[in-house]
Amino acid sequence: MTEQNRFAQFKLVLLGESAVGKSSIVHRFVKNTFDDLRESTIGAAFLTQSINLPDLKTTIKFEIWDTAGQERYKSLAPMYYRNANAALCVYDITSLSSFNKAQDWIKELKKQAPEGIVIALVGNKTDLTENRQVDNDEVLQYINDLNNDSNSKIIHSECSAKLGEGVLDIFDQIARSLPIDDINKKVNGNKRISGVDLGRNIKQNQNLQQNNSCC
Amino acid sequence: DYESLLEFEESLRSSVSSDNSILLYNLELKIDSNRLTHFDDNEDINQNDQYLFDDLTSIMNNYDFKNDDFTTCTNCGKSLSNPENYSNCCQNFVDLQSTISSSLEKSYWLSFINNPSRTINTLPNYTEMLFLQQGIPCQLRSMIWQKLILIDCQHTKNNVPKTSKLIYNNFQHSYTASISKQISKDLCRTFPSVSFFKIDKTIEDLSTILNVYANYDVELGYCQGLLFLVGALHYHFNDDCILTFHSLCSIMESERELHDIFTTSLMSSTLNKWYKEFCSILSKIDNDLYNHMIKFVEFQVFLFQWWLSFISSHTPDLSIVNRIMDFCLIQGWKVGFFKISIGLLIVNKPIIMSLKEGDEEVVYQHLLNDSKWGNIINDLDMFFGNLLLSWDDSLFLKLVDSSCALDIDNNSQHSRTGLSVIDKIKGFKINNSNSSISSNSSMNRNRSDSDNSYNNSQPDNNNSSLSVFSLKLNKPS
Numbered sequence: 162m163t164e165q166n167r168f169a170q171f172k173l174v175l176l177g178e179s180a181v182g183k184s185s186i187v188h189r190f191v192k193n194t195f196d197d198l199r200e201s202t203i204g205a206a207f208l209t210q211s212i213n214l215p216d217l218k219t220t221i222k223f224e225i226w227d228t229a230g231q232e233r234y235k236s237l238a239p240m241y242y243r244n245a246n247a248a249l250c251v252y253d254i255t256s257l258s259s260f261n262k263a264q265d266w267i268k269e270l271k272k273q274a275p276e277g278i279v280i281a282l283v284g285n286k287t288d289l290t291e292n293r294q295v296d297n298d299e300v301l302q303y304i305n306d307l308n309n310d311s312n313s314k315i316i317h318s319e320c321s322a323k324l325g326e327g328v329l330d331i332f333d334q335i336a337r338s339l340p341i342d343d344i345n346k347k348v349n350g351n352k353r354i355s356g357v358d359l360g361r362n363i364k365q366n367q368n369l370q371q372n373n374s375c376c
Numbered sequence: 377d378y379e380s381l382l383e384f385e386e387s388l389r390s391s392v393s394s395d396n397s398i399l400l401y402n403l404e405l406k407i408d409s410n411r412l413t414h415f416d417d418n419e420d421i422n423q424n425d426q427y428l429f430d431d432l433t434s435i436m437n438n439y440d441f442k443n444d445d446f447t448t449c450t451n452c453g454k455s456l457s458n459p460e461n462y463s464n465c466c467q468n469f470v471d472l473q474s475t476i477s478s479s480l481e482k483s484y485w486l487s488f489i490n491n492p493s494r495t496i497n498t499l500p501n502y503t504e505m506l507f508l509q510q511g512i513p514c515q516l517r518s519m520i521w522q523k524l525i526l527i528d529c530q531h532t533k534n535n536v537p538k539t540s541k542l543i544y545n546n547f548q549h550s551y552t553a554s555i556s557k558q559i560s561k562d563l564c565r566t567f568p569s570v571s572f573f574k575i576d577k578t579i580e581d582l583s584t585i586l587n588v589y590a591n592y593d594v595e596l597g598y599c600q601g602l603l604f605l606v607g608a609l610h611y612h613f614n615d616d617c618i619l620t621f622h623s624l625c626s627i628m629e630s631e632r633e634l635h636d637i638f639t640t641s642l643m644s645s646t647l648n649k650w651y652k653e654f655c656s657i658l659s660k661i662d663n664d665l666y667n668h669m670i671k672f673v674e675f676q677v678f679l680f681q682w683w684l685s686f687i688s689s690h691t692p693d694l695s696i697v698n699r700i701m702d703f704c705l706i707q708g709w710k711v712g713f714f715k716i717s718i719g720l721l722i723v724n725k726p727i728i729m730s731l732k733e734g735d736e737e738v739v740y741q742h743l744l745n746d747s748k749w750g751n752i753i754n755d756l757d758m759f760f761g762n763l764l765l766s767w768d769d770s771l772f773l774k775l776v777d778s779s780c781a782l783d784i785d786n787n788s789q790h791s792r793t794g795l796s797v798i799d800k801i802k803g804f805k806i807n808n809s810n811s812s813i814s815s816n817s818s819m820n821r822n823r824s825d826s827d828n829s830y831n832n833s834q835p836d837n838n839n840s841s842l843s844v845f846s847l848k849l850n851k852p853s
Contacts, residue, residue: 179600180561198568201561203601203689204681207740224737231558231600234684236644240676 169341170222174242176266177251178259179230182285185322186251187227190332195323202229205241212329212336221336223247239273247279247335254284254319255292264303267315279338281316283331288321314338377483381499384480388501395769396500401776402708403496407528409630427489432482432516439515441470445570446611446694447514453693453753473514481506485516492523496706507706509761517698518612524705525623540622547591548584555590555598559583566603570694572611582610585621593628599638604688608701627709634709637683647680650710654679657771658718665725672733678743682720683713692746693753699760711772715764720748722763 175183184202188194191210211222226241228234242248248270252263263282270280282304284295297319304317316334320327441447441456448455451465462470476482484506488495496503506512512520526536563579572578585606590598605627610620628635636642637650655675659666669675681689686704688697704712721728724742731738742748752759 179558180565199565200568200689201565201600201603203604203685205677205744207677207737207744209737209741229600233599233638233640233643236640237647237680240674 165218167217167219167341168222169219169339170224171246171339172224172226172244173247173249173335174226174228174245175249175251176228176238176242176263176270177230177249178253178256178262179232181230181251181253181256181259182322183230183249183251184227186249186283186285186320186328186331187225189322189325189328191225193325195325202227204229204234204237210332212332214333214336217337217341219336219341221339221341223332223336238269242270242274242278245274245278246339247281248274249281249283249331249335251283251285252295253286254295255286255289257294260284260295260300267307271311277313277340279316279335280313281318281331281335283317284319285322287319287326288323378487380480381483381487381502385499385502388505392501394501394504394765396504397769398707398711398772398776399500399504400497401773402706402711403493403527405708405776406524406630407493410526410528410626427486429482429486432476432486432489435519436474436476436513436515439474441473444514445572446608446698447473448693448695450695450754450756476513481510485513485520489516489519489523493528503706504765505761507702508765509757511699511757511760512702514698517702521609521612521623521701521705522619525619525626536616536618536622540625541618543592543625544585544588544618544621547588550591551587552590552597556583556587558600559586559590559598562600562603566607567611567694570611572614573607578610578614581614581617581620582606585610585617585624588621589624592625593635595641596628596635596639599684601684601686601689602638604686604697605701608686608688608697631709647676647683650683650714651676651679653775654714654717657714657775658721660771661718661767662722662725665721665728668729669721669739672736673739674736677740679717681744682717687713687716687720690744690746690748692749695756696749696753699756703760703764708776710775714772714775715767718767719759719764720752723750723752723759724748 175187177183179201184199184206185195187206187208188196188199191208206227208225208227209222210225211220213220226245228238228241248266250263250266250270252259267280267282270278282300284297284300300317304315308314316331316338318327318331318334320331322328442459444456449463449466449469451469452463454461454463454466456462456466456470476485484495484499484502487499488503560583563582564574566582567573582603586598586602589602590596602624606620606624609623610617613619613623633646633650636646655666655670687700691697700712700716703716707715720743727742728739
């Protein structure tokens with residue numbers, strides 16, 4: 162039997178303080194765009210994107226849940242990280258408080274999230290490095306301490322969603338940390354490999370509805 | 377004129393089998409809520425300016441579409457900010473919008489402007505027809521919203537009650553740093569495509585309004601979703617911060633559960649309560665759709681986003697936001713949210729029914745984004761005026777009962793952590809107005825009588841507003 166390209170689907174959630182750039186990271190990853198004027202996320206947004214790992218002959222599809230950052234919505238967060246395979250805890254390198262908040266999320270995930278969840282600690286906005294408040298060495302120290310204490314490894318990386326630097330790399334690292342071999346999910350052999358053609362459905366819908374507009 | 381309006385109402389009543397109980401109930405609720413809140417302002421009693429036919433005509437004719445960021449051509453959806461770019465359809469739209477089609481309609485709006493509660497009470501069918509099926513003329517929207525929010529503030533006419541003015545002017549200090557920081561993060565992210573929200577003065581005004589509100593309503597403080605409401609209100613009331621502030625207070629105070637979905641302590645439990653109620657109503661309205669969806673979709677994922685953003689996040693066109701606010705102002709917020717949400721699901725039923733287990737992500741992507749509005753944008757009147765009014769009001773009436781702000785007897789048992797200023801103020805006023813409230817069960821009661829007894833029980837206006845501040849200062853831990 163020739164080895165076929167494997168396919169696996171994973172649920173990923175983004176957590177972090179308000180305005181650190183969670184939605185911007187997702188949009189850079191999914192659409193390769195950046196928008197200075199982004200509406201704040203309420204509740205959560207949902208997007209999907211696949212990446213190829215050619216050396217492993219594997220395609221990984223991420224179902225991405227991009228959550229609202231305000232502390233206020235914290236009670237809703239479990240709805241999104243429940244069943245998550247991976248979590249991106251995002252902070253803004255120009256804001257120390259956002260780094261503290263990201264640490265809180267890691268603590269919460271370790272307590273509440275499914276065992277084996279892949280966690281990445283991501284510092285965004287490296288394009289504003291002149292305003293940096295979060296020292297990279299300090300972060301590395303924190304990661305080291307954490308990784309020594311437990312068997313799970315936390316990924317750390319910095320990026321700039323604005324410039325598009327480092328974003329893809331984060332998702333690549335996460336993909337490689339996911340338990341692809343263990344996965345025995347229903348999605349294997351599923352007919353849908355890539356994004357779903359939503360446009361077709363909308364067109365169908367439009368035909369079904371009467372068009373009452375006049376001019 | 378009024379005679380012909382009544383005649384027309386009669387003909388509507390016999391031809392349309394529509395039930396107005398939600399509309400009338402909501403009106404009653406808001407009037408009651410306003411009577412509790414606004415007892416001061418003797419200074420404005422003499423202001424009794426009646427609107428005349430000519431006033432209305434001049435408002436209609438002198439409207440500047442160039443400066444209206446929220447109104448778009450209903451045909452092509454283009455902004456109307458640059459007349460040089462108008463297509464034929466845009467010009468037709470502007471021409472059509474610039475006149476009120478019939479003298480009957482003109483009479484209605486005049487009657488409404490001069491006496492909103494009487495007009496709604498006596499002409500409920502025509503009210504729903506004009507507000508929802510035809511839509512409020514964009515030239516009149518600011519005024520109509522103001523009238524609805526200040527409905528039956530008998531002593532104040534067009535003016536915001538003194539209490540709100542005092543609070544607004546005196547609470548502009550000692551902002552909570554974390555809240556202020558959050559507000560400033562969100563200000564440039566509200567309706568980011570609309571130029572009005574990029575003006576420095578707008579940002580400054582909205583910041584003050586939200587910070588003062590957070591000082592005033594310590595239980596709620598600030599929640600991101602509020603900006604959709606406050607932004608839309610302030611867009612229409614833009615030269616009047618106090619009116620925007622007062623509107624926010626009034627809306628939040630008139631529906632307890634609407635307030636609660638934005639608070640830290642009650643957000644989750646209230647939203648889950650709404651979710652259960654929503655499912656129950658949806659299953660009665662469209663059991664096929666409900667049964668199909670519940671098999672593979674988590675309703676909370678999109679419902680919570682919709683409700684926490686006044687259904688205004690991810691709207692492809694701001695004229696939808698106007699219509700959402702119109703709808704909720706006259707039908708009530710919770711009922712409005714529920715009806716619009718059910719409408720959105722029903723409009724998308726063909727897509728949803730074509731999907732099944734394993735397709736969850738398609739459902740979520742569709743319902744969480746602009747695309748859920750699909751074809752509605754081409755026929756807002758049909759959606760807001762027909763579909764959303766096509767269900768039996770009795771299904772929704774029990775929602776209002778439970779979210780009513782005036783569950784005064786239960787107020788003390790309301791489980792909440794931390795006492796808010798609002799509760800204090802409410803409690804204060806309620807104590808002083810028991811006589812009028814206990815007699816308010818009848819729809820046909822003599823309103824002016826109860827108002828008088830209410831005013832008589834207020835010994836001193838200055839005292840009452842002072843106590844607001846002393847309560848704030850003596851806030852117990």
